[in-house]
Structures are given as C-alpha cells and as structure tokens.
Amino acid sequence: MTTLLSSFEARTGAVLDQVPASTPAAVDAACDAAAAAFAPWQAASGAERGALLRALAAALEGDRAELVALADRETALGPIRLNGELDRTAFQLRRFADLAERGEPFAFTDDPAVAGPPPAGHPLMQRWSVPLGPVAMFSASNFPFAFSVLGGDTASALAAGCPVVVKAHSGHLLLSNRVFGLVQGVLVALNLPAGLVSMVQGGGRDIGVRLVRHPAIAAGAFTGSTQGGAALAAEAAARPRPIPFFGELGSVNPVVALPAKLATDGAALAATLAGSITLGCGQFCTNPGVIVLIDELQPGLDTKAINDGFVAQLAEALRPQQPHAMLTTAMRGAFEAGVAHWAAAGAEMLVQDTAAAGQPPRPVLAQVSALDFIARSALREEVFGPSSLIVRAASLAQALQVLQAVGGSLTVTLWGVEQASDAARALVRGAMAIAGRVLFAGVPTGVAVTAAQQHGGPWPSSSRPESTSVGDAAMARFLRPVCLQDAPGWLSARAGQPV
Amino acid sequence: MTTLLSSFEARTGAVLDQVPASTPAAVDAACDAAAAAFAPWQAASGAERGALLRALAAALEGDRAELVALADRETALGPIRLNGELDRTAFQLRRFADLAERGEPFAFTDDPAVAGPPPAGHPLMQRWSVPLGPVAMFSASNFPFAFSVLGGDTASALAAGCPVVVKAHSGHLLLSNRVFGLVQGVLVALNLPAGLVSMVQGGGRDIGVRLVRHPAIAAGAFTGSTQGGAALAAEAAARPRPIPFFGELGSVNPVVALPAKLATDGAALAATLAGSITLGCGQFCTNPGVIVLIDELQPGLDTKAINDGFVAQLAEALRPQQPHAMLTTAMRGAFEAGVAHWAAAGAEMLVQDTAAAGQPPRPVLAQVSALDFIARSALREEVFGPSSLIVRAASLAQALQVLQAVGGSLTVTLWGVEQASDAARALVRGAMAIAGRVLFAGVPTGVAVTAAQQHGGPWPSSSRPESTSVGDAAMARFLRPVCLQDAPGWLSARAGQPV
Numbered sequence: 002m003t004t005l006l007s008s009f010e011a012r013t014g015a016v017l018d019q020v021p022a023s024t025p026a027a028v029d030a031a032c033d034a035a036a037a038a039f040a041p042w043q044a045a046s047g048a049e050r051g052a053l054l055r056a057l058a059a060a061l062e063g064d065r066a067e068l069v070a071l072a073d074r075e076t077a078l079g080p081i082r083l084n085g086e087l088d089r090t091a092f093q094l095r096r097f098a099d100l101a102e103r104g105e106p107f108a109f110t111d112d113p114a115v116a117g118p119p120p121a122g123h124p125l126m127q128r129w130s131v132p133l134g135p136v137a138m139f140s141a142s143n144f145p146f147a148f149s150v151l152g153g154d155t156a157s158a159l160a161a162g163c164p165v166v167v168k169a170h171s172g173h174l175l176l177s178n179r180v181f182g183l184v185q186g187v188l189v190a191l192n193l194p195a196g197l198v199s200m201v202q203g204g205g206r207d208i209g210v211r212l213v214r215h216p217a218i219a220a221g222a223f224t225g226s227t228q229g230g231a232a233l234a235a236e237a238a239a240r241p242r243p244i245p246f247f248g249e250l251g252s253v254n255p256v257v258a259l260p261a262k263l264a265t266d267g268a269a270l271a272a273t274l275a276g277s278i279t280l281g282c283g284q285f286c287t288n289p290g291v292i293v294l295i296d297e298l299q300p301g302l303d304t305k306a307i308n309d310g311f312v313a314q315l316a317e318a319l320r321p322q323q324p325h326a327m328l329t330t331a332m333r334g335a336f337e338a339g340v341a342h343w344a345a346a347g348a349e350m351l352v353q354d355t356a357a358a359g360q361p362p363r364p365v366l367a368q369v370s371a372l373d374f375i376a377r378s379a380l381r382e383e384v385f386g387p388s389s390l391i392v393r394a395a396s397l398a399q400a401l402q403v404l405q406a407v408g409g410s411l412t413v414t415l416w417g418v419e420q421a422s423d424a425a426r427a428l429v430r431g432a433m434a435i436a437g438r439v440l441f442a443g444v445p446t447g448v449a450v451t452a453a454q455q456h457g458g459p460w461p462s463s464s465r466p467e468s469t470s471v472g473d474a475a476m477a478r479f480l481r482p483v484c485l486q487d488a489p490g491w492l493s494a495r496a497g498q499p500v
Numbered sequence: 501m502t503t504l505l506s507s508f509e510a511r512t513g514a515v516l517d518q519v520p521a522s523t524p525a526a527v528d529a530a531c532d533a534a535a536a537a538f539a540p541w542q543a544a545s546g547a548e549r550g551a552l553l554r555a556l557a558a559a560l561e562g563d564r565a566e567l568v569a570l571a572d573r574e575t576a577l578g579p580i581r582l583n584g585e586l587d588r589t590a591f592q593l594r595r596f597a598d599l600a601e602r603g604e605p606f607a608f609t610d611d612p613a614v615a616g617p618p619p620a621g622h623p624l625m626q627r628w629s630v631p632l633g634p635v636a637m638f639s640a641s642n643f644p645f646a647f648s649v650l651g652g653d654t655a656s657a658l659a660a661g662c663p664v665v666v667k668a669h670s671g672h673l674l675l676s677n678r679v680f681g682l683v684q685g686v687l688v689a690l691n692l693p694a695g696l697v698s699m700v701q702g703g704g705r706d707i708g709v710r711l712v713r714h715p716a717i718a719a720g721a722f723t724g725s726t727q728g729g730a731a732l733a734a735e736a737a738a739r740p741r742p743i744p745f746f747g748e749l750g751s752v753n754p755v756v757a758l759p760a761k762l763a764t765d766g767a768a769l770a771a772t773l774a775g776s777i778t779l780g781c782g783q784f785c786t787n788p789g790v791i792v793l794i795d796e797l798q799p800g801l802d803t804k805a806i807n808d809g810f811v812a813q814l815a816e817a818l819r820p821q822q823p824h825a826m827l828t829t830a831m832r833g834a835f836e837a838g839v840a841h842w843a844a845a846g847a848e849m850l851v852q853d854t855a856a857a858g859q860p861p862r863p864v865l866a867q868v869s870a871l872d873f874i875a876r877s878a879l880r881e882e883v884f885g886p887s888s889l890i891v892r893a894a895s896l897a898q899a900l901q902v903l904q905a906v907g908g909s910l911t912v913t914l915w916g917v918e919q920a921s922d923a924a925r926a927l928v929r930g931a932m933a934i935a936g937r938v939l940f941a942g943v944p945t946g947v948a949v950t951a952a953q954q955h956g957g958p959w960p961s962s963s964r965p966e967s968t969s970v971g972d973a974a975m976a977r978f979l980r981p982v983c984l985q986d987a988p989g990w991l992s993a994r995a996g997q998p999v
Contacts, residue, residue, distance in 0.1 A: 032552075087617070088576075089619040092620065112953055119584070119588065120588040120949055123948035124942070127952055128952035128973075131932055131933070210950050234742075235612075238733075238737045241961055242907065242908070242960075243733075243963070263627035271732060341650070378961055385760075408741065418988060418991075420988070421990035421991075426999050433628070433982045434630070436982065437981070438984075438985060439982060439985065441984070441987050441988055442985075443986065449618060449619070449625065450619055450622075451622050451625055452609055453609045453611030453626055454611075455627055455981045459980075460742055465744075467979075469981070474981070481958075481966050482936070482954045482966065482973070483932045483936060483937070484936065484937060485940070486938065486939045486940065486941075487942065488938075489917065489918045489919075491919065491920035491924075494941075500925050500929050
C-alpha cells in the first residue's frame with residue numbers, strides 16, 4: 002500500500018494535493034543510481050559540469066511564473082521574496098558553474114621534488130582534490146528554492162563532481178516535484194544519467210535515516226533544526242563507514258548594540274531590526290533572536306535611559322508589523338510553544354498581541370536580565386518565528402558572558418564598534434569566538450553568495466563549523482585531498498584533471 | 501593513593517622506572533590552564549609563535565644524546581632511526597614556525613563590496629581564520645618524537661594558535677617526561693604561560709576519555725589504532741558540544757604490482773619491499789600490509805610465472821631480515837594474534853619462522869586469493885608488525901575489487917603504470933578512491949613533511965579523511981573561518997591579524 006503525503010495551502014491549512022511517499026526500495030534505488038552515476042560525473046570536465054548547472058538555472062527561470070505561484074501557495078512567502086529567492090538560486094547555480102569552469106574543483110598544489118635526504122629532501126608530490134561520492138541532501142523548510150532541490154547544496158555538490166539524492170521537504174512537496182521534473186528534463190536533454198540527481202520524499206524520519214545509512218552515500222548536507230540535524234549526524238557517525246554530515250542547524254544570532262550608537266541612530270536601527278525580526282515571518286536561520294544591551298554607566302551617557310528608549314522604539318516599530326503566515330501549522334505551534342517557554346522562564350513580555358483566529362502570528366518581543374539568560378537554558382533556545390529576546394547586561398563583561406552562554410551562532414552583529422577601543426576589541430573577540438559571521442552594520446538576515454561568505458558557526462549552529470553551506474567554500478565540503486607521489490609524466494602533466 | 505605507571509625496557513620487558521599517573525583533578529587542571537592560555541596565545545603574533553616553535557626544536561636538539569638513548573631503551577627503535585626521527589621532529593617544528601611567521605594562520609580572503617542589489621551586490625566581506633581552542637593530543641606508540649609530545653600535532657596546533665594538552669603514550673613514559681621537562685623550561689624562558697602545553701599520563705582509557713570530554717577542549721588529535729580512535733571519536737561526537745576529532749588510525753596500505761614491472765625489476769622491488777615490511781619492525785602506519793598481484797594473462801607475458809617468481813623473490817628477501825624488538829609486549833602479542841587470524845582465515849603461510857624465546861619477532865609473509873580476501877574481513881584487518889599479505893587477483897577487475905574491499909587506506913602504491921593505458925587509468929582511479937596518498941615509485945613507509953603531503957585517507961584509515969596530520973595542511977585542522985561583514989576601517993585594515 003502506498004503511503005500518501007499531503008501538500009498543504011500554507012495560508013489556510015487546506016490540503017492542496019497528495020503525492021506518494023518513497024518506499025524503502027525507492028530510496029535504495031536512488032542511492033544505487035547515484036553510485037552508478039558517480040564515476041562518469043567525477044570524470045566530467047569543468048565545462049560539462051558548468052553546462053549542467055547553467056541548464057538547471059535556465060530551467061528554473063523558464064518556469065518562473067508557475068514555480069513562484071506554486072511555492073507561494075505551499076509556503077505563503079509571497080511573490081516578491083520568492084522571485085528574489087529564485088533569482089538567488091539561479092545565481093548560485095551559475096556561480097558554481099563559473100567555479101567548475103575555472104577549474105576550482107580540480108585545483109591542486111604542485112610540490113616539485115627537492116634533492117637530498119629527508120627531512121628536507123622529498124619526491125615530486127602533487128595534492129589533488131577528489132569528490133567524495135553521492136551526497137544525501139536534506140532540503141530546508143524555509144527556503145523552498147535556495148536550500149531545496151536545486152539549492153546551494155545540490156549546486157556545490159554537482160560542481161564538486163558528486164551525484165545528489167535530494168530528500169524533499171514535506172513543507173513544499175508539489176514545488177519540489179515540479180522542480181525535480183525540470184531536473185529530469187535537463188538530464189535527459191544533456192544525455193546525463195538520471196541517477197545524477199534523484200529525489201525521495203517521506204513524512205517521518207525513516208526515509209532520511211535510510212538515506213544517511215545507505216552504504217553508497219558519502220556525505221550528508223542538511224539545513225534544519227539542531228534536534229533533527231543532531232539525530233542525523235549521529236546516524237552518519239554510527240555507520241560502519243562514518244561519513245561527514247554538514248548540518249546547518251539552529252541559531253539565535255545575537256545583536257549587541259552599544260548605547261552610544263543607539264543614542265544617535267536608535268530610531269533607524271529599531272526600524273531596521275523590527276523589519277529583520279519579522280522578515281519572512283522570522284523564518285530565517287539568521288533571524289536576530291537575541292538583542293544584547295549594555296547598561297554599564299559611561300561618562301556623559303545615561304546608558305540605561307538610552308537602552309530603555311531603544312527598547313520602546315523597537316517595541317513601537319514591531320507592533321504594527323504584519324507577518325505573513327508561517328510555513329506550516331507545526332512550525333506555528335512550535336513558535337507559540339517557544340514564546341510560552343520564554344514567559345515561563347521569567348521573561349518580561351513587551352510585545353505579545355494575540356493573533357485573530359486563522360490569522361498569521363503577531364510579532365513578539367520579550368526582555369530578560371543577562372543573569373537570567375545565562376542561568377536558564379530555556380531562554381537561550383531558538384524560537385523560530387517573528388520574535389526576539391532583549392537581554393540587559395549590567396556591564397561589558399556580562400555582555401561577553403552572554404555571548405559565551407550562547408556558545409555557537411551563525412552570526413553575531415555588533416553595532417557601535419566603528420572606533421577601535423579595548424571594549425570594541427573585546428566584543429570583536431567575543432563575537433568571533435562563537436560565530437561564523439560577524440556583522441558591523443545592518444542585520445544578519447540576508448546571506449550573500451560570495452567568495453568570503455561563511456554560513457556555519459560553532460555548535461549548535463552547525464555540525465561542522467569549519468564548513469559553509471553558502472558561498473564559494475561550500476564546494477570544499479564535498480572534496481577530499483589526495484597526494485600523488487612520483488606521479489608518472491602522463492599523470493602529473495594533467496594534475497587536477499579527471500583521470 | 502597515587503597510581504604508578506611503569507616504563508619498560510623494550511628489549512627485555514624489564515621495568516625501567518615508574519611515574520605517577522595523572523589524577524582526574526590533574527587532567528581538569530591541565531584543561532583549565534589550556535583554556536586560560538588560549539586568549540593570549542590566540543593574540544600572539546606569527547613571530548611569537550615561531551619563536552616558541554624554534555626554541556622547542558633547539559631544546560630537542562640540545563638534549564639529543566640523552567633523548568635518543570632514553571628513547572632507544574623504551575622503544576628499541578635504534579639510534580639511527582631515532583636520531584633521524586628527532587631531526588624530522590625539529591624540522592617540522594621549524595616548518596610550522598616558518599608558516600606562522602609567514603602569516604599562514606592569519607590568511608584571509610578579501611572580498612570587496614560589490615554595488616547593486618542582491619544576489620550580485622554585496623557588502624565588504626573578509627574571511628578570516630581563527631584557532632579552535634585547546635587541543636587534546638594523543639601521542640602515538642610508534643613515533644616517540646615525531647608523533648609524540650613535540651610532534652606534528654603539537655607543532656601545528658601551537659602554530660595555529662591553540663594550546664595543547666598532551667596525553668603521553670604509555671610506551672615511552674620516561675622520554676615523554678623528559679621532553680615535557682624541556683617544554684616547561686622553554687615556556688619559562690620565553691615567559692609564556694605554563695598552560696600553553698600540558699601533559700597528562702595514564703594507563704587505561706579513563707584519562708583520555710576525561711580529556712576528550714572536558715568542556716574546555718575544542719579538538720582532538722590522535723594517532724593509533726582504529727578501535728581506540730573510533731572510541732575516542734565517539735566520545736568527541738557525544739559531548740554536549742561535539743568537537744572535531746582528527747584520528748589517524750589503522751591502514752593496510754596496498755601495493756599493486758603489475759607483472760610487466762615485476763618481469764624487469766622484480767628482484768630490486770622484492771628487496772625494497774622486504775626492507776619496507778620490516779623497517780622499524782613493521783611498526784609504521786604506512787607499512788605495506790597487502791601486496792596485490794594480477795595473474796590475468798597478457799600477450800607475451802606469462803603473468804602467473806612472473807608473479808610466482810616475485811613471491812619467491814620476496815620470500816627470499818624477507819627471510820634473512822632481522823627485525824628489532826617490538827615497542828611493547830602488548831603489541832608483540834597483538835602481532836602474533838593477527839598472524840594467527842590470517843592462518844585461521846585460510847591464508848597460505850609462505851614465511852613464518854618461529855622466533856627464539858625472548859627474541860624479536862620473525863617476518864611473516866602469507867598469500868590468499870582475491871576472492872578470499874574480499875569474502876573474509878579477518879584478512880583485511882591491519883596486522884601491526886613485520887608482515888604482509890599477498891593477494892592474488894585473477895584479473896584487473898578483481899584487483900580493483902580488492903582495493904574497494906580495503907575501503908580506506910592512508911596509501912596505495914602502484915608499480916608499473918609509467919605509461920598511460922586504460923588499465924593504468926583504472927588503477928589510478930581505484931587507488932585515489934580509497935587512499936590519501938598514491939605512490940608510483942618506492943614504498944609507502946617514509947612520509948615527507950611538505951606542502952602537498954596528505955597523511956589521512958578514507959575510513960578506517962582516518963576519522964577525518966579531509967584532514968592530514970603530516971604536512972603544511974595539518975595546521976588547517978585547528979582553524980575555523982569567520983567572515984567579517986562591513987568591518988570598520990580599524991579592523992579591516994588588520995585583516996587576519998589577532999584582534
């Protein structure tokens with residue numbers, strides 16, 4: 002009997018359609034097909050890899066109107082955001098095409114022989130990069146294009162020379178199936194094996210666990226909750242042959258705002274921050290979930306009054322915001338539970354309007370002391386949705402302890418360190434110690450696809466903080482070095498190229 | 501009550517002396533001291549890091565005669581090898597000093613702002629590297645200098661900006677204490693915190709587990725058995741905050757020798773291989789433990805006769821070899837048990853002399869069919885000692901299946917692929933798929949410390965095959981990227997430097 006999975010209209014919860022869940026045999030077949038596609042794809046040139054990635058970008062753009070309309074029904078993210086996300090997805094497919102064409106996956110270190118005895122003397126050595134093999138890619142709920150079937154994980158894995166088995170997210174099943182249909186068309190048109198990109202779908206955790214456990218799978222890439230990612234990472238580590246599992250997990254993204262900055266720019270920053278907290282209904286990995294204010298007295302600044310004023314400005318800017326519906330009813334439930342945990346842990350609720358029945362959630366702002374935040378782990382957990390927690394620190398030292406208590410975050414934002422000072426240096430050090438990205442202006446939502454981007458921070462924000470799921474370095478996750486020693490001429494002459 | 505650990509004379513098993521085991525409180529104190537030393541060491545310049553590493557190298561060399569004599573008593577590795585290993589250890593300390601002084605740990609990617617809207621437009625971004633924090637370093641039995649207290653793990657961690665807590669190996673306790681005494685003297689002379697390098701010692705697994713579990717420890721580095729490394733890697737993954745664990749584990753290092761090569765160079769290659777198998781009593785991670793011969797008929801070559809001839813040459817070259825004593829009686833016992841497993845699994849024992857009572861082990865050569873090797877996992881396990889297993893493959897395809905059955909190895913050596921051919925390419929692909937280093941001449945023992953070196957292969961030879969414990973890239977294990985977005989002028993101007 003086939004299990005059916007339902008796609009829901011995000012704004013109403015009504016069932017849109019149903020699709021069959023993948024059987025265990027179908028998961029295995031996808032992995033076996035990926036294994037069979039590995040050798041020819043590993044041998045493909047940068048130009049061939051680039052051609053596939055460009056064709057996939059063009060296919061997305063060619064079906065834009067239908068894709069965005071379908072995505073909007075399943076996610077409620079709205080056409081402006083979804084068109085922008087499709088643009089970004091096509092952009093990063095082409096960016097990895099550029100990298101493949103420029104030979105980045107085939108980069109090597111040449112280390113000519115040095116005459117003489119060891120330790121200084123050594124033979125000719127060349128350090129090549131080789132792809133790991135088939136990648137199990139777990140789509141995210143909150144980016145139906147950019148972290149889904151043809152998102153950055155798939156693009157970077159294909160560029161690196163790895164086939165991909167996509168686990169579709171149950172929050173946008175119809176969109177995933179439509180995008181996957183485009184992929185299949187492109188693979189046929191380019192005469193590439195169908196197993197190069199497969200897709201599986203299922204409701205519970207069984208499908209994902211089976212995928213991670215399959216012997217042909219060489220790496221996992223995941224975007225989602227810390228709990229879900231940790232469970233799959235444990236599966237990856239417990240295999241007879243453990244595999245790397247690149248999990249981009251939960252994050253609270255502290256913003257530390259210094260009073261001198263708030264004294265001059267408070268109103269504008271409050272407006273910007275309110276927009277960031279509610280953007281996409283707060284459903285971003287980089288949503289600013291913790292705002293640290295420092296009440297320590299400073300010469301010529303009534304810091305407490307400034308911070309109180311900023312809190313009032315932020316509350317005022319937040320109240321009129323109209324977040325759209327959340328991605329799924331389960332996520333809406335988790336959001337409300339998370340806010341309730343804050344209140345139960347003693348947070349002062351500053352903004353908390355009750356949403357009308359059947360309406361999207363209202364934004365939430367709460368406040369706690371740094372001592373409470375440090376003492377109570379419930380206050381440090383990510384609340385995924387349009388909410389933020391103000392943490393009042395009595396001193397710079399206490400603000401640094403707040404960052405330490407967070408432990409790991411995708412981002413930390415520092416407002417007010419434009420000038421060098423001991424305090425500025427201490428904050429930069431404290432932020433760099435726990436984050437993958439430190440911002441000095443603006444808000445953490447919005448992750449540019451660039452050469453220097455780092456979208457992965459210390460645990461619990463990532464399972465592999467040395468890696469990134471966004472930016473050029475994302476491809477490095479799926480490559481491994483191999484040193485060739487005394488390679489014969491025919492081989493060393495084509496160092497880095499597929500053999 | 502203090503637990504005493506015994507140091508043994510490797511050649512006789514007699515107790516040399518006793519040293520106290522570290523208490524749990526001492527382990528914690530070492531980790532806490534490392535945590536306290538992290539901030540100042542992270543802020544140290546490349547010149548300061550280089551000065552420490554150079555002083556450590558000089559201290560080793562200054563105490564050479566005593567160190568080598570003590571190491572020889574505890575390991576039986578002999579003064580020639582031990583002097584060479586001390587040279588290598590000093591060389592790699594100075595090499596990481598060079599890298600630190602050149603600014604390698606502070607390397608960054610500059611990514612200037614691009615005007616315009618996303619996805620193409622983006623702010624100024626700079627990708628820095630930051631050290632992870634205190635490293636727990638587990639010394640190896642078989643390299644009392646190069647993979648011990650001041651070995652490559654310690655050198656690369658210090659260069660990266662990380663304090664180190666060394667777990668001394670019980671096989672050379674007195675040497676470890678003497679080297680650690682030198683370290684303490686250098687730290688005092690350079691006015692550096694004692695916690696920058698600590699040492700703990702213990703007999704069972706408790707000390708190591710406590711070390712890996714300590715909250716201050718940010719990474720583990722280990723050289724040893726697959727079993728021991730896997731257990732510690734599991735501890736590292738099960739922490740509340742998981743940490744990376746870089747384990748360089750067991751490896752069988754296949755040598756694939758093509759008949760045409762053996763037809764011309766068989767005698768010389770047999771002599772070289774016999775030397776490699778028995779070098780250091782076979783106690784190298786890169787010992788050639790599996791020799792694959794291909795009996796497939798070829799025009800003009802009586803392959804089976806050539807291979808039989810080479811086996812006879814190798815047996816003849818191996819029989820007169822006189823390995824020295826093994827490092828410990830436990831390792832001697834494990835060696836004999838491993839050889840017994842081969843015999844029990846049906847291997848034909850070609851060379852297996854009985855050692856006289858109290859004498860070092862005799863070299864062992866055995867032979868199996870490829871089909872048996874693939875079918876019986878007992879034949880694929882590393883036998884640490886002066887031994888090798890010949891695997892007779894009926895075809896090139898079967899030889900490739902043998903490599904696949906090995907699954908992961910630090911090295912694969914290919915003899916006879918000097919000319920390009922389909923067979924040569926298939927072997928290169930098969931070797932690169934399972935190895936960290938592929939050699940085309942010579943033998944895998946001897947691992948040069950160079951820019952392109954890769955000493956880490958797929959599981960079970962390493963827990964992190966993307967990393968290396970030897971060569972310049974060893975330092976990358978202890979660094980993590982952080983992207984600074986819109987960094988103010990005072991900060992972006994000193995990109996990469998300690999803040």
